[in-house]
Amino acid sequence: MIKHVVMWKLKNPKDAAAFKARLDSCQGLVPGMRQFEVGVRTPGLEANCDVVLNSAFDDEAALQAYLEHPRHVEVSAVLGSLRESRSVLDYQTP
Template identity: 85%
Template sequence: MIKHIVMWKLKDPAKAQLFKQKLDSCQGLVPGMRQFEVAVRTPGLEANCDVVLCSAFDDPAALQAYLEHPQHVEVSAVLGTLRESRSVLDYQTP
């Protein structure tokens, strides 16, 4: 299984719910997507990012299909205009 974790710091943190809504539209896009959870920072709890995606895929091919899916490409273009920075960690689990 491949875990795909992405964290964003937004130019305007007030747009976090909009960001989440757009990203949620990518859930279930491809076969082999096993997990897809988008969360927004909780006031009062420690965070150095505004939005996080925790997702899991059966294999690298499923992750690549997600990354290349037209819906994901379109959403990524919109989200790119809202972010200040983006961090990604992909890793394999047994």
């Protein structure tokens, strides 16, 4: 299984709910997507980012299919203009 974790710091943290809504539209796009959870910073709890995506895929091919899916490409283009920074970690689990 491949875990795909992405964290964003937004230019305007007030955009987090709209950012999440757009990201949520990518859930279930491809076969082999096993997990897809978008979280938004909770006021009062420690955080150095505004939005996080925790997702999991059967294998690298499923992750690549997600990354190349037209809906994901479209959403990424819109979200890119709202972010200050982006961090990603893809890793394999047993």
